[in-house]
Amino acid sequence: MWEFHGPRLRVLAEARPNPVHEALAQLEQAGLLAAVVTQNIDMLYAKAGSREVVEVHGSVRTSSCPGCARRYPVDEVLALVDAHGAPPCPACGRILKPDVVFFGETLPVAAIDRATALARGAGLLLVIGSSLQVWLIAELPAVAQAHGAAVTIVNAGPTSFDAQADLRVGGDAATARAALAALVCA
Numbered sequence: 001m002w003e004f005h006g007p008r009l010r011v012l013a014e015a016r017p018n019p020v021h022e023a024l025a026q027l028e029q030a031g032l033l034a035a036v037v038t039q040n041i042d043m044l045y046a047k048a049g050s051r052e053v054v055e056v057h058g059s060v061r062t063s064s065c066p067g068c069a070r071r072y073p074v075d076e077v078l079a080l081v082d083a084h085g086a087p088p089c090p091a092c093g094r095i096l097k098p099d100v101v102f103f104g105e106t107l108p109v110a111a112i113d114r115a116t117a118l119a120r121g122a123g124l125l126l127v128i129g130s131s132l133q134v135w136l137i138a139e140l141p142a143v144a145q146a147h148g149a150a151v152t153i154v155n156a157g158p159t160s161f162d163a164q165a166d167l168r169v170g171g172d173a174a175t176a177r178a179a180l181a182a183l184v185c186a
Contacts (some may be wrong), residue, residue: 002086005098006020009081012041012060012075017048020128033120037115037131041100043074054118056111056136058100067094096138112136119143125151134160141165157167 017025019056025048027033035052036045045053063077064070070091072080080087084131089094101107110182115136119125125144132138132153141151141161150166153159154175162168 001079004023006081006085009060009074009098010078012043013078015042015044015047016139017044020037021045022052023046024128028098029176035114035118037118037137037140039134054111054114056101056107058098058135060098060100062097062099063096064078064099065089065092065096067093069090071099073094107136115140116143119149120147122147122149127153127159127165128162129155130159131157132161 002154018086018134020042024033024036024045027038027134028050033119034052036050037054037056038045039057041055041057043059044062060074062071062073067089068091072087072090076090077098080096082089088094089096096165110122119140120143122144125141127141130137132141138160141153141164145151145164151164152163152167152169153165154171156170156172
């Protein structure tokens with residue numbers, strides 16, 4: 001697992017937010033966005049300045065020891081990867097596991113509960129850059145609509161919720177950025 005994940009961990013740790021991440025952070029800072037719910041594990045929303053980020057598939061921000069349960073930040077884990085390949089826990093020697101959800105693992109209950117509560121309380125749910133093919137995220141637009149929210153989808157390709165969406169905007173990240181900029185300036 002670490003032969004595959006180790007090089008990708010460094011790429012994710014060094015990645016920089018794009019204009020969409022920054023626009024969402026600006027919406028939050030302006031009081032127009034309650035939170036970002038994401039399946040991404042890359043920390044980019046937090047790096048852009050978003051404070052309320054619900055990471056339903058976890059994050060590479062930390063890795064944990066399955067033996068002693070200690071958690072280590074990504075910088076320490078990268079140093080261990082550089083030195084050992086598969087990073088041993090400095091406390092007990094067991095191999096660390098990234099705090100991300102792998103195939104077959106259950107999603108974190110707290111993140112699921114928070115994402116669902118946000119959808120239930122939303123006045124507008126924005127879906128940006130998701131095909132809505134993976135559960136729990138795929139269910140959130142229907143939950144939001146059932147509780148009175150409008151749903152806007154901005155995505156380059158089709159989604160499973162296009163027919164039910166209140167507004168569907170086809171486009172890439174630049175299109176999403178323009179739409180979000182209009183919200184910030186409104």
